[in-house]
Every structure is written in structure tokens, then in C-alpha cells.
Amino acid sequence: MYFVDESLFEDDVFHTRYRMSKRLFLKIVEDIIGAFPWFQSSSNAAGIRGLSAIQKCTCALRQLAYGNLADNYDEWLAFSTRTARECLDNFCIAIKYLYGEEYLRSPTSHDVACLYEVHEARHHLPGMIGSIDCTHWTWRNCPHSLRGQYHRGDHERPTIILEVVASYDLWFWHAYFGVSGSNNDINVLKQSPLFIPEVNGKFPEYAFEVNGHRYNRGYYLGDGIYPPWSCFLKAYAYPVARKEKILKKLQESARKDIERAFGLLKNKWAIINRPARMRDKEKITNAMYACVILHNMILKDDGNAISPVYIRDPPNDLRATDPNFLHQLCNEETHYMLRRDIMEHVGDLDVDV
Numbered sequence: 001m002y003f004v005d006e007s008l009f010e011d012d013v014f015h016t017r018y019r020m021s022k023r024l025f026l027k028i029v030e031d032i033i034g035a036f037p038w039f040q041s042s043s044n045a046a047g048i049r050g051l052s053a054i055q056k057c058t059c060a061l062r063q064l065a066y067g068n069l070a071d072n073y074d075e076w077l078a079f080s081t082r083t084a085r086e087c088l089d090n091f092c093i094a095i096k097y098l099y100g101e102e103y104l105r106s107p108t109s110h111d112v113a114c115l116y117e118v119h120e121a122r123h124h125l126p127g128m129i130g131s132i133d134c135t136h137w138t139w140r141n142c143p144h145s146l147r148g149q150y151h152r153g154d155h156e157r158p159t160i161i162l163e164v165v166a167s168y169d170l171w172f173w174h175a176y177f178g179v180s181g182s183n184n185d186i187n188v189l190k191q192s193p194l195f196i197p198e199v200n201g202k203f204p205e206y207a208f209e210v211n212g213h214r215y216n217r218g219y220y221l222g223d224g225i226y227p228p229w230s231c232f233l234k235a236y237a238y239p240v241a242r243k244e245k246i247l248k249k250l251q252e253s254a255r256k257d258i259e260r261a262f263g264l265l266k267n268k269w270a271i272i273n274r275p276a277r278m279r280d281k282e283k284i285t286n287a288m289y290a291c292v293i294l295h296n297m298i299l300k301d302d303g304n305a306i307s308p309v310y311i312r313d314p315p316n317d318l319r320a321t322d323p324n325f326l327h328q329l330c331n332e333e334t335h336y337m338l339r340r341d342i343m344e345h346v347g348d349l350d351v352d353v
Helices: 011-018 022-035 053-066 081-103 109-123 144-150 185-191 242-254 256-268 281-301 325-329 332-346
Strands: 128-138 159-166 172-180 208-210 213-215 219-221
Touching: 011 022, 011 053, 022 053, 022 081, 022 281, 053 081, 053 281, 081 281, 109 128, 109 242, 128 172, 128 185, 128 256, 144 172, 159 185, 159 256, 159 281, 172 185, 172 281, 208 332, 213 332, 242 256, 242 332, 256 281
Parallel strands: 128 219
Antiparallel strands: 128 159, 159 172, 208 213
């Protein structure tokens, strides 16, 4: 009904059911058909034509969007439970393979310049790349041999952790999924590949100035659990002076970006908001990354992305590997100096505290 010439449904209804525009969905189907023969329609020995690529992608997308069981599609889509599961698994692999490089990328020089401009205009925080935080996805069918590893006291069931960096437009600039739920945010950070491009010298410089001081890299907004490193901006735990209270309010207000991003991701893809039924952790990982990639693709297609154009950095703009980079990254003195400079920068704003 959605793909005939005289469709019974308007475009906004399609966007609600499929979570994206018809234009974007058909582009995804076309790209998947060209790269993955499994989605191509074929005939069996009796000459009966099989399921089309649109049917297979629709089945997979509905499972991501609504989180329903695989056997819910045996009536109106004529899918068996096994075929529906295969559609979901292959669709997630295809999305990650085709679009992961662009929509799971680290910020380039062009991206960082756009993020600096928007975040300073919106949050009054120069040098801000985004906010970092973690969320848990419940693993319903976690094997009994792994329940102790994936279970934590503040969660009823075993979980798997997702770490992300999100900006004001709710774009995910970093996503790392797969750490067992018994860990905390610091344990996840120490396993995360967030700083690997910089350690390997494959990340461009994006310096900024504030309060007369120059800093070589931007920072992420973190909550109290994150360490006082130069790459994080944390609020004062117990502010006393007015300027400290202003910074605390602005920092906590800006960190709502990542909470909104988590809310939108789970609301759009209900499979994440419900306990994962797959027993294979690799399939769960592929489903999570597919949801994050599709989330960013929809932001770009709807025109809501801060930096929708993917401009790669030329090789000659990449800095040489600094042997003291890790020391500079974990430098607490730089962290406190940055926070003091940001505090002086925003201290004169008219903010109710």
C-alpha cells in the first residue's frame, strides 16, 4: 500500500511507520540490493517468485522500530519466524557495512568547526564537541553462564552498555557498544576507542581559545563519575561563587542534549527500549549499531544535522603522533585551568542561579 502509484497513506504516515522518509527508505533498499544478493528477489524451482527486497527491509525495519517478535509478520508479510530473524540480522549487517564509515565517523575538521560554532551560540561554551554518557540495554536471554558478568545491582536483569558522544542536534559522533553491564562508566571509558584516532595521530587538530588561553583540543561534557582529564569539562560539585553556579547551570543544561538523544533513540527504535531477545551477542551489537546509524541518517535526511556534509580531512592536515599525548589527555591541571577559563568566560552572563 505504501509503494503503489496511488498510495492510501500520506508521506507523514509513512515517516511515522518507517521512522524515515520514503525517499531515504528506497535509497537504502537500492543500496542493499546492489551489495547483498540475499535481499534480491529470486524464483524457486517451481517458478514461484520469492519475497522482494522491499518486503525484507520492511520486515527488518519494523522489528527495529516496534521491537515485536519475529512471528508477528507471518500474516500480513507472509514471513516465517526464521526468515524474519534472518531479515533482521542481514539488514543490520548491511546497514553497518554500507553506512558505518560515514555515519559512525569521528568528527573531522569541518565537523568540529560547525560543532564549535553551534555549541558556543547555543550553550555559551567555546570548544565544546559534545556530551559523553552511557546507557544500558537489557539482555533478556543472556546465557546463565554470563549472568554474573552482565548483571549489576542497580539493574534487574543483565545488561550491555552503550557509550556515546552526542551534540546539540542529537547526532551521535561516537558509539561503543558491548561492555558487560557490571562495569561503570569509567571502566567503559578505559575500553572505549574514543581516543584511539588521536593516539595514532590520525585526528586533525582543532584548537580553540578562551579567556586568553589556547587549548589544543576540544572537550566533552561529563558528569561526576568521569575523571578530571583535559578532555572533559565537569561542573563544580559544590559551587559557592556566582560564576561557579553559572557554569554549573550551563554545563548541566547542555548535558541534556545527550539525554534527549538517548530518549529519541529509544523512542524511535523500540527494540532498544525492550529487553533484547537474541542470544547471540554479535547480533545484538549489530542491531544497536544499525539503530545508531539509521538515527544519524534520518537526522541528515530531515535537514536537522549540524554538519550534514562528510568532508574527509586531507592527509597533510593530520598531526604527527605526540609521545606525550596520553599524559596531556589525562592532565588534571589542564582540566582545572580549562574549567576556570570557561567559568570566567560565562561568568558575566545574565543567568538565574
